[in-house]
Amino acid sequence: MKITEIQSGILHVPTEKLITDSQHSLDSVEVVICTIKTTDGLSGLGFTYTIGTGGLAIKTVIDTIYAKMLTGSDPSEIKDLWLKMWNKTHAVGRGGITSHAMAAVDIALWDLKGKDLGQPLYKLLNGTKKPIPLYDTNQGWLHYSQKELVRSALSVQREGFHGFKLKVGKKSVEEDVSRIRAVIDALNGKLPVMVDANQIFTRSEAIRRGRAFEKLGVLWYEEPLVADDLLGHADLARELDVPVAVGETIFSKYEFGNYFKVGACDISQQDVCRVGGITEWMEIAESAEASGIQVSPHFVMDLHPSLVCSIPNGMFVEYIPWLRKMFTDPPIVDRGLIFPSDAPGTGLEISKSALINFSEATRPT
Numbered sequence: 427m428k429i430t431e432i433q434s435g436i437l438h439v440p441t442e443k444l445i446t447d448s449q450h451s452l453d454s455v456e457v458v459i460c461t462i463k464t465t466d467g468l469s470g471l472g473f474t475y476t477i478g479t480g481g482l483a484i485k486t487v488i489d490t491i492y493a494k495m496l497t498g499s500d501p502s503e504i505k506d507l508w509l510k511m512w513n514k515t516h517a518v519g520r521g522g523i524t525s526h527a528m529a530a531v532d533i534a535l536w537d538l539k540g541k542d543l544g545q546p547l548y549k550l551l552n553g554t555k556k557p558i559p560l561y562d563t564n565q566g567w568l569h570y571s572q573k574e575l576v577r578s579a580l581s582v583q584r585e586g587f588h589g590f591k592l593k594v595g596k597k598s599v600e601e602d603v604s605r606i607r608a609v610i611d612a613l614n615g616k617l618p619v620m621v622d623a624n625q626i627f628t629r630s631e632a633i634r635r636g637r638a639f640e641k642l643g644v645l646w647y648e649e650p651l652v653a654d655d656l657l658g659h660a661d662l663a664r665e666l667d668v669p670v671a672v673g674e675t676i677f678s679k680y681e682f683g684n685y686f687k688v689g690a691c692d693i694s695q696q697d698v699c700r701v702g703g704i705t706e707w708m709e710i711a712e713s714a715e716a717s718g719i720q721v722s723p724h725f726v727m728d729l730h731p732s733l734v735c736s737i738p739n740g741m742f743v744e745y746i747p748w749l750r751k752m753f754t755d756p757p758i759v760d761r762g763l764i765f766p767s768d769a770p771g772t773g774l775e776i777s778k779s780a781l782i783n784f785s786e787a788t789r790p791t
């Protein structure tokens with residue numbers, strides 16, 4: 427079997443409500459899809475996303491570099507094709523646009539392999555079918571009032587989720603603490619609570635707030651510092667007892683490896699659509715395991731279940747359901763658990779209505 431064609435396209439998928447954290451505000455996600463066709467008539471689907479910037483650049487890398495380079499190759503030789511993409515573009519970008527573009531192609535190659543062998547992704551990855559606990563991030567936004575946060579946390583608890591994450595980064599530490607305490611008190615300490623700073627703090631502020639957060643008993647302290655500050659994270663992880671979680675803004679196994687080597691995090695949150703796809707995600711998970719670090723991936727709840735049930739150090743999948751509406755058959759969610767798909771490949775196909783309703787042409791101006 428050989429690759430005959432690689433095509434890409436861009437969709438704009440609405441989030442249904444305004445989303446804010448300490449750095450961003452958005453109402454839709456930009457999704458770059460990648461379809462790989464073969465001489466056997468099979469086709470694989472991959473995708474990546476941005477929070478609104480860079481989709482066209484990602485599509486251009488796929489169309490003008492990877493598509494040309496991989497057409498005519500055997501799609502089953504995934505690692506070799508991954509290395510070809512990496513070697514071709516690493517001098518102009520080892521992470522970001524290129525790793526997103528690689529992810530869309532890599533996910534399509536795995537989808538194709540599963541369809542060719544008639545096996546679901548978790549089986550290809552030597553995994554076991556099992557439900558993965560979900561924690562909710564979709565109701566803990568920074569612009570919510572304390573009252574809204576408490577109401578959200580209680581509804582998340584009623585729905586059976588296994589954790590509730592709220593954004594931090596209000597002007598004062600007292601305000602952050604008050605919001606976290608109100609949530610923990612309302613939940614009666616019965617549901618783990620995580621906090622996420624989205625890289626907003628300076629080193630001294632991150633330590634000051636971290637000391638306050640850990641006294642409240644939060645499960646983890648996510649992205650306290652800018653992701654490039656490896657040594658700052660190492661100092662913070664040494665200083666605090668609360669586990670430090672990072673990874674949604676780290677793009678390769680080399681960068682993750684540096685975090686693991688110097689003890690700069692306790693939880694790894696690699697995102698399959700940002701780190702170059704399933705191939706790289708699995709290598710990061712193995713490296714984390716060897717370093718005694720757990721994995722709780724960022725976003726992409728429709729693909730991550732198959733990956734988390736294929737590793738021994740997985741924790742949760744993050745419930746943010748924005749992309750579910752673009753798939754014909756997203757993974758089943760039931761009482762706070764999510765189940766990996768049993769369909770051959772990733773089990774994910776873009777619906778016709780998503781192709782029509784979320785296309786560039788139908789985007790509101």
Ligand SMILES: [Mg+2]
Nearest residue numbers: 622648649674
């Ligand atoms: Mg985060």
